[in-house]
Amino acid sequence: MQREVGSLPLAPALRAKLVAAGFQTAQELLETGPCGLSKELGISKEEALEALQVVRQECPGDVARTAGGSGITRKCTALELLEEEQAQGSIITFCSALDSILGGGVQLTKITEICGAPGVGKTQLCMQLAVDVQIPECFGGVAGEAVFIDTEGSFMVDRVVDIATACVQHCQLIAEAHQEEDHLKALETFSLESILSHIYYFRCRDYIELLAQVYLLPDFLSEHSKVRLVVVDGIAFPFRHDFEDLSLRTRLLNGLAQQLIIIAHDHKSAVVLTNQMTTRIGQNQSTLVPALVSWLPRCAASSCHSKCRRY
Amino acid sequence: MGIRSLAVSRSRLQDLGLFGPKGRLNPHCLLSSWPCGAVSWGGGGGAEDMVVLRAGLCPGLTEEMIQLLRANGIRTVVDFVSSDLEEVAQKCSLSYKALVAVRRVLLAQFSAFPTNGADLYEELKSSTAILPTGSPSLDQLLDSGLYTGEVTELMGAPGSGKTQVCLGIAASVSLGLKQHVLFLDSTGGFTASRLYQILRARAEDGEEQLEALQRIQVVRVFNIYEMLSALQELRDRLSQQVVSSMGPLKIVVIDSVSAVIYPLLGGKHSEGLAIMMQLARELKTLAKEFSLAVVVTNQVTRESSTGPLKPALGRSWSFVPSTRVLLESKEATWEKATTQRVASLAKSSRQPTGIQVELDIGNGDVQELSPATLTQGL
Numbered sequence: 001m002q003r004e005v006g007s008l009p010l011a012p013a014l015r016a017k018l019v020a021a022g023f024q025t026a027q028e029l030l031e032t033g034p035c036g037l038s039k040e041l042g043i044s045k046e047e048a049l050e051a052l053q054v055v056r057q058e059c060p061g062d063v064a065r066t067a068g069g070s071g072i073t074r075k076c077t078a079l080e081l082l083e084e085e086q087a088q089g090s091i092i093t094f095c096s097a098l099d100s101i102l103g104g105g106v107q108l109t110k111i112t113e114i115c116g117a118p119g120v121g122k123t124q125l126c127m128q129l130a131v132d133v134q135i136p137e138c139f140g141g142v143a144g145e146a147v148f149i150d151t152e153g154s155f156m157v158d159r160v161v162d163i164a165t166a167c168v169q170h171c172q173l174i175a176e177a178h179q180e181e182d183h184l185k186a187l188e189t190f191s192l193e194s195i196l197s198h199i200y201y202f203r204c205r206d207y208i209e210l211l212a213q214v215y216l217l218p219d220f221l222s223e224h225s226k227v228r229l230v231v232v233d234g235i236a237f238p239f240r241h242d243f244e245d246l247s248l249r250t251r252l253l254n255g256l257a258q259q260l261i262i263i264a265h266d267h268k269s270a271v272v273l274t275n276q277m278t279t280r281i282g283q284n285q286s287t288l289v290p291a292l293v294s295w296l297p298r299c300a301a302s303s304c305h306s307k308c309r310r311y
Numbered sequence: 312m313g314i315r316s317l318a319v320s321r322s323r324l325q326d327l328g329l330f331g332p333k334g335r336l337n338p339h340c341l342l343s344s345w346p347c348g349a350v351s352w353g354g355g356g357g358a359e360d361m362v363v364l365r366a367g368l369c370p371g372l373t374e375e376m377i378q379l380l381r382a383n384g385i386r387t388v389v390d391f392v393s394s395d396l397e398e399v400a401q402k403c404s405l406s407y408k409a410l411v412a413v414r415r416v417l418l419a420q421f422s423a424f425p426t427n428g429a430d431l432y433e434e435l436k437s438s439t440a441i442l443p444t445g446s447p448s449l450d451q452l453l454d455s456g457l458y459t460g461e462v463t464e465l466m467g468a469p470g471s472g473k474t475q476v477c478l479g480i481a482a483s484v485s486l487g488l489k490q491h492v493l494f495l496d497s498t499g500g501f502t503a504s505r506l507y508q509i510l511r512a513r514a515e516d517g518e519e520q521l522e523a524l525q526r527i528q529v530v531r532v533f534n535i536y537e538m539l540s541a542l543q544e545l546r547d548r549l550s551q552q553v554v555s556s557m558g559p560l561k562i563v564v565i566d567s568v569s570a571v572i573y574p575l576l577g578g579k580h581s582e583g584l585a586i587m588m589q590l591a592r593e594l595k596t597l598a599k600e601f602s603l604a605v606v607v608t609n610q611v612t613r614e615s616s617t618g619p620l621k622p623a624l625g626r627s628w629s630f631v632p633s634t635r636v637l638l639e640s641k642e643a644t645w646e647k648a649t650t651q652r653v654a655s656l657a658k659s660s661r662q663p664t665g666i667q668v669e670l671d672i673g674n675g676d677v678q679e680l681s682p683a684t685l686t687q688g689l
Contacts (some may be wrong), residue, residue, distance in 0.1 A: 007539040007589045012582050022363040022387045058540060074531040074543075078494075079524035082503035110499065247577045255574040261499045262533045304480075 003059050005029065010051055017041045026059045056271040074265075079087040088144045089227060091133050091270055093125065095166075106270045108228060115275040123154045126231045127148070129140055129272060130199050131163050133229040138184035139171050144228025144269070145198040147220070149213055155201065164195040200224070207238035211252065214259050221267045228269045230260075235273045327424050363387055369416040371409060379403040389416055435460070438602045442490075442562055445483030447515070449669040451475070452654055453634060454661045457503075457604040459561060462631055463596055466609040466622045467638035472652045473608040474500045474640065475672040480606060483507045490561040492687040493525045495541060497570045503528055535571045535586055542593050549601050560603065566606040569623045576624070584627060591631040607632065622657070634659045638670075 003026040005018050021040050021046075023029055029037065029052065040049040058095040069262060076084075079232050090105035099105050114122050130148055135141025148155060171190060175183040203297075220246075221227050243249045264271045279286045359369070363386060366374040383402050385391050392414055400407040425594035441456040450456045457463055459478070465473045478501075481492045494501060506527070509522045532538040547558065548589065572590070575583030598605045610623040629635075643653045650673035656666045 002590065003540075003543050006437075006585065007543070008592070009536045028363070052491070058536070077525050078503050078527040078530060079521060080504055081501070081529055082507055082524060085503050251577055252575055254570075258497075258533055258570065258574060263621070264512055265499055265531060 003027075008055055008058055014041075014043070015270060017043070019277060020118075022078065026055050029055050030059075046261075066159075069154075080248070088268075089137075089140075091129055091142060092140065093128060094132060106229075106272060108268055108270045109258075110262050111264055111271045113273045113274065113275055115277055117277050123152075123233055124159070126233050126272060126274060127155070127160050128163055129270075130231060131160065131167050133270075134190070134195050134198055135167070137173065137180045138180070138186050138191055142228050145200070145226045146225060146231065147200045147202070147217070147227055147228040149202045149210070149230070149232045151204050151205060151210055151232070151237050153203065155203075156195075160192055160196065160199070161192065164192050166193060168195070179296060198226075200227070204238070207243075207252070210235075210285075211256060212239050214256055214263075217259075217263055218266070220304060221263065221269075227267065229272065230263060230269055231272045232260075233274050236276050240276070312416065313565045322517070327462065344600075348459070352388060356674075369420060370414050371416070371593070376405060376409075376413075378404075379405060388421055392417060392421075398512060412560065412591075416533060420573055420686045422608065440561065440602070440604075441485060442480075443482055444605050445487070446476075446670060448670055449654060450638075452656055452662070452666055452668050456661070457606060458633075459525065459602045460598050461633045462598055462605045462607060462638070463647050464607050464609055464622070464632035465636050465638060466611050466657070467619070468611055468640075471638040471640050472496075472670070472672040473638055475505075477566050477606065477608060478502075478509055481527050481564055481670070482506060482523065484511065484562050485526040486510060486514055486519065487624045488561070490559055491546060493560060493563045495527045495538060495565045496529055496531050497533055497565070498567055499531070499537065500566060501531075503529075532571070535575065538565075539586075539590060542597065546593075546597060546601075558602075562604045563597065564604065565605070565607045567586075567610070569608075569610045572624060585650070586623065587628060595631065607669055610639070629658075633642060641669075671676070 005023050005025065006015065008015075008026060010018075018029070018041065023032075032040070034048040037043075037052065038045045041048070088108050090102070090107050092104070092105040093099055102112070108191055114125060116122050126148070129230050130146040133142055133144045135143070137143045168187075168190060171183075172187060175187055200215055204213050210232075217230070227258055239249055239253065260271050260273075263269065342657045364372065364377050364380065365370060369390075379385075380391065380399070380403060383399070384400065385394060396410045396414065397405060399405070400410055438460070443456045443461070444453065465476055467473050477494070482495055484490050485492050503524075507520070507524065509618055510523055514520055515572070518639055528649070530541050532541050545560075546565070568590070572587050573585065575586060577583070593603050594607070597603055609628075611620040612623045613620060618638075622635065622637075635656070637655045637657045639653045639655070639658055641649060641653055650671055652670040652672055654668050654670050656664050658664060
C-alpha cells in the first residue's frame, strides 16, 4: 500500500498539485478522504472522488491481495503458459511451405508481419487468412471470425468470394472422404454467406482513422468475442507520407504496436500486418528492407518476414 | 562501489538523536544520504521526508500545535526540521523544549542512518550472490555472472537475441540454482515452448524440467502503470515475506523496459521522463533492498542513418543500470539464418569496457565456435 503518488495513473495537473501539497503515498490519499482532499488541493469534490476511485482501483486493499485474486496483472507460471500454448490452434494458410516455417500456421496471440514488394501477394494472403480463420474445428481450423482493416483500398470482395468458394469445396471433399457426423453438421453452417458475413471490414483513409480504429477495437472485440484474426493491411502506408514530425511518428507507432500487442494477447487472436518494402542505399549496393525499420521491434514474438515469390 | 569508511561513534549518534527503533544502525539507508550518480534513491520506506504533519505522528505533536504551525507556513516534516526553532517558538508561542523534543523524535523516525564502511562491506559480502546466465562466455563478460543488488541491461536491435538471452537466464537460474524467477513481459515475446526447448536441452529429467517451469512466474504488463503496479505488488509481497507459491526469489527479468516507456517520451511534456525515473527508482530499490538481480532489456537507436548504435531511452536512463551489454548479430542477411551473436560490454563498474564475446543463442547451450576475443577499450 506504499504506492507512490507519482506512479498512479492520474492527470498530470492533479499529480503536480498532490506532490506540491506534500502527499507521497497512496495510503495518505486514502486516509485523507474526498472532503479533505478537495480542501487541500482546491479541487471540486467530484474530482477528488474520481481521483480516489482511481487510487482504490490501482491499490486494492490488503484483504483482496492476500486472497490471491488480483485481476489487474496477468500472471501465471511458465508451466501453465506452456500448456496454454500447446492447446492453442493456429490459422493455416493452405500453403504447406509457409505453414511449416511459421510452425503450423499463423500463431494466435502473436503479431505476424508480412512484407514484400508491391504486387507480390500480401493482400491475397491476408484475404486467404480471413477465410481460413473461419474453418470449423473438426477440419483443423479455429472457427473464429475476422476483422479486416484496410488502409490501401486493395480489398477485393470478388476475390474473397473465389477463395471462400474454393475453401468450402475443399472442406466438402474432406467430409465426403471421411463421412463423419460432426463434419457434415459443421458443413451446414460453413457456407459462402456465413463466411462473408463474419469478415468485418473497416476502411481507414489516414493515420488518424487507423489509430482511432485500433484504439476502439477492444470494445468491438468484446462484443464480437469470436474474432480470432485482426488484419491490418498496409500499416506503413498512412505513416509514410505527409508526416513532418518524425519523433511523433515513432511515438504513435510505438503506441499503436503496444495496443495491438494488448489486443492479440487479451482476445487470443492473431494480428497480421502487411508492410511495404523500401530501399536502403548502402555503400556498394542497395538492399530492400521493410519500411519503417523502427517499427520492427514491436513485432516481438513471431515476426515472419516472408520474401514471397509470385506463383 | 565506493566504500567510504566512516568511523562514527555510537555516543555521538545518540547525541544527535539518530538511532533506529531497534537500537541498530540501518546500513541500507546509507545509500539515501550519499548521492550516487545522477539518481539518488531513498533507502526503502524509512526515508520519506515530505510527510505532512499530522497529530499523533509522534508523541508530543498535538492537533493545536499543528494548527499553530500551519498558520505559520510549516506543513511538512521537512519544513519543521529545517526551520529555526527559536523563531518558531516565538511566532507560534509554543514551548521551545517541546519543539526540540518533537524534532528529535521526527529526525529519529525519518532520517537515514550513516553506517561504517567496513560493516557495509561485510553486509554486502554476505548478501550478494552471483547468478550464472547459463552461457559461460556471457558469464565471463559479466565478471562471472549477474550480481544481485544491481541492474543489468541488455540492449540490441530487433532480432539481436535479447529475449532469447533472457529466456536462457531464466532457465539457468530456475534449473541450475532452483530459485524462483519473475519474468515481466511487456512485448508479448515470451514463448513458453521456446523456454521448454531450452530446458530440454539442458536437463534430461522430465520432472526437473516441469519443476523448473513452475518456478518461473510470468506477468504480462503492457503499459507503464501495470508494470509499476506489478513491481509494487512484488515489493509488498517480499516485505511481508508471504510464503506462497513464490518461493525464494533472486532475479527479476523485465523484457522490455523501452516498450512501455517509448510511447511516453518526447513531445512537449516531461511526463514520460518523470515516470521513467519512477520506474528507475523502483527497480533500484527492489534490487538493493531485497538483494535481487534485475535484468532489463532496451532497444537501440541511431543518431542518423549511418551513425553508431546507442541505447534508447536517453541519458537519464543510462545512469540506472550498472552494467550494459550490447547484442549484435553477426552478418545476418535475409538469405542466411544464423544463431551467432556478438555481445560487447558497453558499461561496467568491474571490467574494462569494449570486451567482446561470441554467443550462440541456438539451443541455450554453450558452444563457442571461436575463442573469446579481448579487445581493450580506450
